[in-house]
Amino acid sequence: MLELSEINVAYGRAQILRDLSLTVNAGEILCLLGRNGAGKTTTMKAIMGLLPLMSGRITLDGQTISELPAHKVAGTGIGYIPQGRRLFADLTVAQNLEIGLMVRNSGGAVRDGVLDLFPRLRERLHQRAETLSGGEQQMLATARALCLEPRVLLLDEPTEGLQPSMIEAIRQVIVVMRDRGVAILLVEQRIDAILSVADRVAFIENGRNLETLPADALRADHAILERHLGV
Amino acid sequence: MDFGPYLMLASLEGAVTAAVLALTAVGLSLVFGVMRVVNVAHGEFFMLGAVLAWWMTSLIGGHPALGFAVALIVVPVLVGLLAAAADVTILKRIAYDPERTIVATIGILYILQQVTLMTYGPDARPVEPPFNTRLALPWVEFSDGRPQLYWPWGLSTTSYKLGVIAAASVVLIGVWIVMARTRIGLVMRATQMDRDMALAFGIPVEKVYGLVFGLGAGLAAMAAVLIVPIQQAHYLMGGDPLLLSFIVVIIGGLGSLPGTVVAAILIGLSDGIISVFFSPTLAKILATLLVALVLVFRPQGLFGVRRA
Structure with a gap:
C-alpha cells in the first residue's frame, strides 16, 4: 500500500536517509526500529512531504505522493501523529479535531466515531489543548489524525512519557485501526511496548535498511534485537 | 478654559490616533504572528491607501460621501491584492527567510515610495470628509455645590472624528470575529x-x-483611508505609522492581537495627550523609551506569551 523506494533525504547538507526502501501493507503494523539518529523521524517527515527527496519515490496505492506539494499529502489519506504530539496548543480540543476533519471534508459521523474511541476527549472538547495531561494530549494527537479517515497512519513514538494505562489505551486503538485495514508505520524506542502488536519489524541504521523480519522471529529470538540495537 | 476640558480635548485627539494606530498595528501584528515576517513596507501600504483614496475620490466627484464610501471599500482591497502579489512574487521566492524578508520589504518600501513620488508627486493633498459637523462638548462645573453642565468655548470635536473611532472599532471587532x-x-x-x-x-x-499579507496591508490601507480627511495624503506619510506600529506591536507582545489593541490605545492616547500639553517630539521619545523598558524587563511584551 505505502511504498518507499530507495529514497535519499538530507537536512541541509547532512544526508540522513540513503536508498531507504520500505513497504507497509493494508492491515499491517510495520515497526521501524533503530538507534537514535538512524533516520526514523526523518522517514516520517519525508513521507509527509515536509522534507524534499533528493531521489527515489514514495507511492500510495500506485499514486506517487512524493511529487505532490506538502499540503496535498494528507488529503491522500495519511494521518501523521508526530513525535512530541505537536498539537495546536492554543486551540481547543474541538478545534484541533476540526483541523483534522477539514483535510478530507469529513462530517460529524467521523468525528463521533473518533470520539467513541477516546471518550475522555468528549468531556474536554472546549478545553485548550495545552491544558490537557500528557496522555490526553497523545489521545488528541491520535484522534486528530484519525479524523481524516486515514488509509495509512504514521505514529512517531506514541508512548513516549506515558503511564502504562495510557500506553495500553493507545496500543488498543492501534490494533483497532489495523483490524479496519489501515496500514500502520510505527516508530518506537521501547521495544517491549510494541513488539506484541507489530506484524513486521524493519531495522535501519545510518539511514540505510538493515533487515526486515516478521515480528514472530524477534519474539522467538531476542539475540536479533541485541545485534541491531545493542540493547 | 480649565485643565479638565483641555484634557478631554487631548484625549479625543488621542483616541482618533489610537483608533487608526490600532488598525495599522493589528495588520503588522497579523503578518508577524502568522508569517514571522517583519514587514518594513507596512507604512508604505498605509501611504498607498491614503494616496489611492485621494485619487479615487477626485475621480468619482459628486458628493464627498459617495467617493469616500467607494474608496473605503475598494482601496483596502486594491492594496491587499497588491500586497498578496508582492508576497507571491517576492517573499515566497526567498522562502520567508527572516533576514532576507527584511531586506526585501525595505526594497518594496522604496519601490512604492518612489513610484508614488513619480506619479502622484510631492504634494500633500486633502480628501474632503464625508460628513463633518462641529460638535460642541459639555463640561461639568460646580456652582453652589451642585454639578452643572456648561459648554466651554473651544471645546468641540467633529462628527467625522467620532466616526473614525467608531469605524475602526467595528473593523477591529470584525477582525476578531x-x-x-x-x-x-x-x-x-x-x-x-x-x-x-x-x-x-x-x-x-x-x-x-x-x-495574511494581503489582509495586513489592507488593514493599514483602511486606516489610512479613514485618517486622510484629517491628515492629507503625502508620499512620505508612511514613516510615522510604521514606527508607531512597531512600537505598539513590541509593547503589546509580538503576534498577540489583544495586546496590540491595548498597546495601540495606550500609545495613541498618550501620544495625543502629551502632544497637546508638551510636544509631539516628547511623545515619540517617551513611546520609544517605553519600548526600551519593555524589551529590558518584559521581552515577550505586556500580553505576549513566552514560548519554550
Whole structure:
C-alpha cells in the first residue's frame, strides 16, 4: 500500500536517509526500529512531504505522493501523529479535531466515531489543548489524525512519557485501526511496548535498511534485537 | 478654559490616533504572528491607501460621501491584492527567510515610495470628509455645590472624528470575529502555531501566507483611508505609522492581537495627550523609551506569551 523506494533525504547538507526502501501493507503494523539518529523521524517527515527527496519515490496505492506539494499529502489519506504530539496548543480540543476533519471534508459521523474511541476527549472538547495531561494530549494527537479517515497512519513514538494505562489505551486503538485495514508505520524506542502488536519489524541504521523480519522471529529470538540495537 | 476640558480635548485627539494606530498595528501584528515576517513596507501600504483614496475620490466627484464610501471599500482591497502579489512574487521566492524578508520589504518600501513620488508627486493633498459637523462638548462645573453642565468655548470635536473611532472599532471587532469564529481564522491560527503540522494536515500554508499579507496591508490601507480627511495624503506619510506600529506591536507582545489593541490605545492616547500639553517630539521619545523598558524587563511584551 505505502511504498518507499530507495529514497535519499538530507537536512541541509547532512544526508540522513540513503536508498531507504520500505513497504507497509493494508492491515499491517510495520515497526521501524533503530538507534537514535538512524533516520526514523526523518522517514516520517519525508513521507509527509515536509522534507524534499533528493531521489527515489514514495507511492500510495500506485499514486506517487512524493511529487505532490506538502499540503496535498494528507488529503491522500495519511494521518501523521508526530513525535512530541505537536498539537495546536492554543486551540481547543474541538478545534484541533476540526483541523483534522477539514483535510478530507469529513462530517460529524467521523468525528463521533473518533470520539467513541477516546471518550475522555468528549468531556474536554472546549478545553485548550495545552491544558490537557500528557496522555490526553497523545489521545488528541491520535484522534486528530484519525479524523481524516486515514488509509495509512504514521505514529512517531506514541508512548513516549506515558503511564502504562495510557500506553495500553493507545496500543488498543492501534490494533483497532489495523483490524479496519489501515496500514500502520510505527516508530518506537521501547521495544517491549510494541513488539506484541507489530506484524513486521524493519531495522535501519545510518539511514540505510538493515533487515526486515516478521515480528514472530524477534519474539522467538531476542539475540536479533541485541545485534541491531545493542540493547 | 480649565485643565479638565483641555484634557478631554487631548484625549479625543488621542483616541482618533489610537483608533487608526490600532488598525495599522493589528495588520503588522497579523503578518508577524502568522508569517514571522517583519514587514518594513507596512507604512508604505498605509501611504498607498491614503494616496489611492485621494485619487479615487477626485475621480468619482459628486458628493464627498459617495467617493469616500467607494474608496473605503475598494482601496483596502486594491492594496491587499497588491500586497498578496508582492508576497507571491517576492517573499515566497526567498522562502520567508527572516533576514532576507527584511531586506526585501525595505526594497518594496522604496519601490512604492518612489513610484508614488513619480506619479502622484510631492504634494500633500486633502480628501474632503464625508460628513463633518462641529460638535460642541459639555463640561461639568460646580456652582453652589451642585454639578452643572456648561459648554466651554473651544471645546468641540467633529462628527467625522467620532466616526473614525467608531469605524475602526467595528473593523477591529470584525477582525476578531474572523480570527476567533470562522474556519479561515482557525486555519490562520493553526498556521501561526505550527507551520509544519499545518502542512501535514492539508492546510495550504502558502495561500494562507498570501491571504495574511494581503489582509495586513489592507488593514493599514483602511486606516489610512479613514485618517486622510484629517491628515492629507503625502508620499512620505508612511514613516510615522510604521514606527508607531512597531512600537505598539513590541509593547503589546509580538503576534498577540489583544495586546496590540491595548498597546495601540495606550500609545495613541498618550501620544495625543502629551502632544497637546508638551510636544509631539516628547511623545515619540517617551513611546520609544517605553519600548526600551519593555524589551529590558518584559521581552515577550505586556500580553505576549513566552514560548519554550
